[in-house]
Amino acid sequence: MNERLRNLSNWLTEVNAEVAFLTSPDNVFYLSGFLSDPHERILGIAVFQEAEPFLICPGMEKEEAKSAGWPYEVIGYSDTEDPWELVQQKITSRVANIHKVAIEKEHMTVERYEHLKKIFNDVQIISAESKLRQLRLKKDPNELKSIQKACALADYAIEAGIAEIREGKTEMEVLAAIEYALKKKGVLEMSFSTMVLTGINAASPHGTPGNTKIKKGDLVLFDLGVVVDGYCSDITRTVAYHDITTEQEKIYQTVLTAQMEALKAIKPGVSCSQIDLTARNIIASSGYGDFFPHRLGHGLGISVHEYPSVTETNQLPLEEGMVFTVEPGIYVPNVAGVRIEDDVIVTSSGSEVLTKFPKELQVIK
Numbered sequence: 003m004n005e006r007l008r009n010l011s012n013w014l015t016e017v018n019a020e021v022a023f024l025t026s027p028d029n030v031f032y033l034s035g036f037l038s039d040p041h042e043r044i045l046g047i048a049v050f051q052e053a054e055p056f057l058i059c060p061g062m063e064k065e066e067a068k069s070a071g072w073p074y075e076v077i078g079y080s081d082t083e084d085p086w087e088l089v090q091q092k093i094t095s096r097v098a099n100i101h102k103v104a105i106e107k108e109h110m111t112v113e114r115y116e117h118l119k120k121i122f123n124d125v126q127i128i129s130a131e132s133k134l135r136q137l138r139l140k141k142d143p144n145e146l147k148s149i150q151k152a153c154a155l156a157d158y159a160i161e162a163g164i165a166e167i168r169e170g171k172t173e174m175e176v177l178a179a180i181e182y183a184l185k186k187k188g189v190l191e192m193s194f195s196t197m198v199l200t201g202i203n204a205a206s207p208h209g210t211p212g213n214t215k216i217k218k219g220d221l222v223l224f225d226l227g228v229v230v231d232g233y234c235s236d237i238t239r240t241v242a243y244h245d246i247t248t249e250q251e252k253i254y255q256t257v258l259t260a261q262m263e264a265l266k267a268i269k270p271g272v273s274c275s276q277i278d279l280t281a282r283n284i285i286a287s288s289g290y291g292d293f294f295p296h297r298l299g300h301g302l303g304i305s306v307h308e309y310p311s312v313t314e315t316n317q318l319p320l321e322e323g324m325v326f327t328v329e330p331g332i333y334v335p336n337v338a339g340v341r342i343e344d345d346v347i348v349t350s351s352g353s354e355v356l357t358k359f360p361k362e363l364q365v366i367k
Contacts, residue, residue: 140323193227
């Protein structure tokens, strides 16, 4: 049994739960090495205190699960079978009396929860999220290697996007060019929907790209990420096209200073709140506090948004091996939107920035 499974099994013993039944594709991948999007179908992994774990998946993916390196039983089911009957049979064949089951309460739907309660009468349901977050919090060398590859491709994507900036080009045209360039590099999946926002659109933190055309005097914001071997990157850069106003430049330099100072503050033992407040206080002191509406960053790994949340209220101390984003922003409607984002790993003495694309103000002519 690998270390990840062993740690979860030991936790089940501590909390006196006979089994954990986990159904989120991210956690199934973390524990088994099998990466799949089953859509509406059941994908799950059952882990026990002592008995051998099993994986259940659509029958069409059974061989892929085995090929991914899962050494234990794989149960495949057809679209005409009831997978919950199989889950019940396989769990009770390993443990006769089930009193407590750990699940991902944040992921499991009400319908699936009711199925579980139906097949195990009077069972106590507890949450496994806290333990899974703890297990996934610090990245091992193999995870870090995949994240570094994803970051390098994100850097390349920003370079490709900037090269496409022309007067009259639409956000969607630049976006398409970025993703085409990545496809030619062999990238199968983005971490999330790529954002290219120009002009006043950049002042919307989660804006939607469309047919807005780039014009002189615009700030152009890129926010994108790439998936490599199941691990994500996430980068944001903002550049000016042809001209920039005094206020736009002030906003940019404020965001850059806030980000650089937050990066300098990162080291083991420092709290997430201290990192957030380092950037937030700089932005507030420059008069833009009301225009920084989101947290400083978020954990990064198999999920593009994972634990921890880097907020001004999170007292969690940083630990070596944690990976997260640092992404302050200022969004002033009808004036400017600027965000600068990097992916960072906490080292023994500080941090290493994994996304390398330059972030000093660039004015593209």
